Amino acid sequence: MAVLIGYNEGDLKAIPEGANMNLGCGNPVALASLKKGETVVDLGCGGGFDCFLAAREVGEEGQVIGVDMTADMISKARDNAKKASVENVEFRLGEIEHLPVADNTADMIMSNCVINLSPDKQAVYNEAFRVLKPGGRLSISDVLAKIELPDAIKNDLNLVSACIGGAATIQDTTIMLSEAGFQNIKIEPNDKSQELIEQWSPSKESAAGDYVVSAYIEGIKPV
Numbered sequence: 001m002a003v004l005i006g007y008n009e010g011d012l013k014a015i016p017e018g019a020n021m022n023l024g025c026g027n028p029v030a031l032a033s034l035k036k037g038e039t040v041v042d043l044g045c046g047g048g049f050d051c052f053l054a055a056r057e058v059g060e061e062g063q064v065i066g067v068d069m070t071a072d073m074i075s076k077a078r079d080n081a082k083k084a085s086v087e088n089v090e091f092r093l094g095e096i097e098h099l100p101v102a103d104n105t106a107d108m109i110m111s112n113c114v115i116n117l118s119p120d121k122q123a124v125y126n127e128a129f130r131v132l133k134p135g136g137r138l139s140i141s142d143v144l145a146k147i148e149l150p151d152a153i154k155n156d157l158n159l160v161s162a163c164i165g166g167a168a169t170i171q172d173t174t175i176m177l178s179e180a181g182f183q184n185i186k187i188e189p190n191d192k193s194q195e196l197i198e199q200w201s202p203s204k205e206s207a208a209g210d211y212v213v214s215a216y217i218e219g220i221k222p223v
Helices: 009-014 028-032 049-058 071-084 121-131 157-161 170-180 193-200
Strands: 039-043 063-068 089-093 106-112 132-145 183-189 212-220
Touching: 028 049, 028 106, 028 132, 028 212, 039 049, 039 121, 049 063, 049 071, 049 089, 049 106, 063 071, 071 089, 106 121, 121 132, 121 170, 132 170, 170 183, 170 212
Parallel strands: 039 063, 039 106, 063 089, 106 132
Antiparallel strands: 132 212, 183 212
């Protein structure tokens, strides 16, 4: 699954065992073009997989902050960092709608298939904008709807938990990013989107692939 969504064998070998939970829908680190010394905040970090990849890119002089809403995940991510002796990563308990991060902290905000689960996506993008430094960037991989989802999909809890039923439309996402203050907004479907969605969907009868795509989302906080 990890190779399908954009990671390579080198990525998989470089991260601590147990950090890859196969919950993503793309590789936001590859999109990010990170530089040495930058600060990165990962929304919904899980076991820390993308955080550890980002930590390699920013180097010892950089910092990666992973945020997750569950204490179990934070504990797991911290254990993974300790096992791998990664010292430029820290993990904080918090909600992505209310980030435990100061204003103007990050050069990059990344997230991997988490924002679709939020009931208040506008708050997430507002918080991302607040936390970014002027000139800071978004690098997000998420599931978006091509058109408005039918009630049968939106109300199917299995599809919501599978990161499908809660997807916002591409148009609505563009509007929310713009209202948060982002510029240079780009949303591009993942090349492997259809295959990925088909594997995810717990209900083959839902035809989820007709409605949603895995997409890369970018934006910049103006200087």
